Amino acid sequence: MWHFNTLMSPRTERLATIVALILVLAAGVAGGWYARGSAAPSSGSGGSTLWVGAAGTLAPVLPGLGAAFANETPGVQAPAAAQTFEGSIALLKSIGALEVHYDVAAVADYRLIPNLLEPHGAAWELVFASDPMVLVYNPSVAAFAGLNTTNWAARLQSPGVLLGVANASIDPLGYA
Incomplete structure (x- = not known):
């Protein structure tokens, strides 16, 4: 987001x-x-x-x-x-x-x-809030030992790491 x-x-x-x-x-x-x-x-x-x-x-x-x-x-x-x-x-x-x-x-x-929805289901939209995306991980998993702000992306791509991601066909967080 x-x-x-x-x-x-x-x-x-x-x-x-x-x-x-x-x-x-x-x-x-x-x-x-x-x-x-x-x-x-x-x-x-x-x-x-x-x-x-x-x-x-x-x-x-x-x-x-x-x-x-x-x-x-x-x-x-x-x-x-x-x-x-x-x-x-x-x-x-x-x-x-x-x-x-x-x-x-x-x-x-x-x-x-x-x-x-436009033009028949809605005529306008209003942005009223925003929120940050958050990555949650289990620190007891060996693949995440030493995880920090510079190496997190590479660690997520390590073999054996399973990611839970929202379904992009129904939820915008899936394509964020």
């Missing part, structure tokens, strides 16, 4: 990300792109359900933001059952094939939206 250097402190950057996510959620509801053809009325309250489809990497963040948005927006609910997390490409392909509709679609690579 990309990392953009900013002059913001980590706390300010987190706050800006949360505000941007809330704005994205609000735009989805206000824009009237309701899931499953129309907003699903809540039982007895006359409200709407906020349907969210997002990249799996956003699963730790979006449920809380959806709940906060619902708490601040009369008549809107954001239950966990209305939130789907999967690979970005698979998510956008299901939207593009008109199989599923969401109020908000949040993906790991904004460049996918013009390629897979």
